[in-house]
Amino acid sequence: MLKREGRTLSTYGLESGPLGYHPLREYIARKLARDAGITCSPDEILVTSGSLQGLDLVNQVLLSPGDTVIVEQMTYGGAITRLKRLGVNIVGVEVDHDGLSGAALKTALEDLKRRGIRPKYIYTIPTVQNPTATVMSTTRRAEILGLSAIYGVPVFEDECYADLVWEGTRPQAMRGMSQDERVIHIGSFSKSIAPALRIGYLVAGWPLMSRILAIKSDGGSGAIEQMILAEYCPDHFDTHVRALRKTLRRKLDVMIEALRVQFGPAAEFADPAGGIFLWVKLPDGVDTTRLTQMALQSGVAINPGAEWMTDAGAGRKRIRLCFAHPSEQVIREGVASLAGICHREFAVPARHAKEHR
Numbered sequence: 001m002l003k004r005e006g007r008t009l010s011t012y013g014l015e016s017g018p019l020g021y022h023p024l025r026e027y028i029a030r031k032l033a034r035d036a037g038i039t040c041s042p043d044e045i046l047v048t049s050g051s052l053q054g055l056d057l058v059n060q061v062l063l064s065p066g067d068t069v070i071v072e073q074m075t076y077g078g079a080i081t082r083l084k085r086l087g088v089n090i091v092g093v094e095v096d097h098d099g100l101s102g103a104a105l106k107t108a109l110e111d112l113k114r115r116g117i118r119p120k121y122i123y124t125i126p127t128v129q130n131p132t133a134t135v136m137s138t139t140r141r142a143e144i145l146g147l148s149a150i151y152g153v154p155v156f157e158d159e160c161y162a163d164l165v166w167e168g169t170r171p172q173a174m175r176g177m178s179q180d181e182r183v184i185h186i187g188s189f190s191k192s193i194a195p196a197l198r199i200g201y202l203v204a205g206w207p208l209m210s211r212i213l214a215i216k217s218d219g220g221s222g223a224i225e226q227m228i229l230a231e232y233c234p235d236h237f238d239t240h241v242r243a244l245r246k247t248l249r250r251k252l253d254v255m256i257e258a259l260r261v262q263f264g265p266a267a268e269f270a271d272p273a274g275g276i277f278l279w280v281k282l283p284d285g286v287d288t289t290r291l292t293q294m295a296l297q298s299g300v301a302i303n304p305g306a307e308w309m310t311d312a313g314a315g316r317k318r319i320r321l322c323f324a325h326p327s328e329q330v331i332r333e334g335v336a337s338l339a340g341i342c343h344r345e346f347a348v349p350a351r352h353a354k355e356h357r
């Protein structure tokens with residue numbers, strides 16, 4: 001690839017313009033048409049440094065301090081941190097087994113309208129919601145889009161986990177279902193190929209894209225990473241991700257089994273539809289923020305629920321456990337260690353599994 005096209009590295013943007021390496025954008029456009037039902041041209045796709053840069057760019061263009069945004073009550077910690085730093089009002093809306101609740105969203109929008117507030121966007125993670133790992137149905141997506149139209153509030157859909165649905169297919173993205181420009185879509189190769197590559201993408205129409213391009217001041221996303229993906233993906237992405245999903249599902253099964261053995265009924269969770277994490281509820285009395293600190297001292301890293309919910313207090317009974325990176329053995333040992341710590345600190349589980357033996 002370098003022999004063939006290395007010369008283009010001597011220009012900003014690889015002779016592809018400011019949106020990113022053209023062959024990669026062509027691949028993404030084909031993939032989005034096939035997998036997500038989004039019809040767009042490569043020129044409506046901006047390659048970003050991970051989807052995090054997509055989040056930052058959209059926030060920078062659309063938000064000012066004092067603005068209001070709607071997010072899912074349980075959502076990506078990195079999104080909450082960013083919004084807090086920007087000084088915007090965050091309205092958390094209930095999620096259920098189908099993702100963002102349409103009824104609760106309607107109530108929130110109506111309430112804000114009564115107070116003369118029009119939120120700047122509705123941020124949602126429809127496919128493998130983070131942290132609940134649900135996949136939003138097409139019916140619910142249509143309901144959310146309907147509300148977005150009625151109240152004139154754009155939808156900001158973050159589909160970075162969409163390749164990791166166990167079934168291998170995903171529902172149509174809201175960007176594909178919508179007839180107008182009201183949906184901003186971001187995606188990523190972090191969860192499917194490698195987070196360190198820092199390659200994500202943003203899909204938007206030109207009215208918004210032109211404003212985003214104007215503030216994307218990094219001179220273009222990493223060139224070699226884009227070239228590598230454009231070379232690798234057309235022939236290998238599907239095979240790789242099929243195998244990855246199998247590995248992840250197996251690791252999830254190991255984690256679920258370990259939790260059942262170690263925590264018994266004290267750990268409540270729903271079986272994820274895909275992804276890399278499990279969202280676990282522990283009984284009253286467990287303070288998961290403290291548990292996280294204690295666990296870390298023993299070398300076990302977990303996410304405290306308080307950082308993954310708009311109402312931090314409500315998150316104190318929850319933990320988010322990632323199973324993608326550790327081996328099956330490490331998952332077993334980690335869960336056993338966590339149960340031991342939780343038992344010692346909070347008497348949950350009432351009897352630690354080791355005592356059963």
Ligand SMILES: Cc1ncc(COP(=O)(O)O)c(C=O)c1O
Pocket residue numbers: 049050051052053076078125130158160187188189190195199200
């Ligand atoms: C929902 C969601 N969006 C965006 C990101 C950022 O990912 P990246 O910038 O690596 O694409 C993450 C990472 O965990 C995430 O969970």
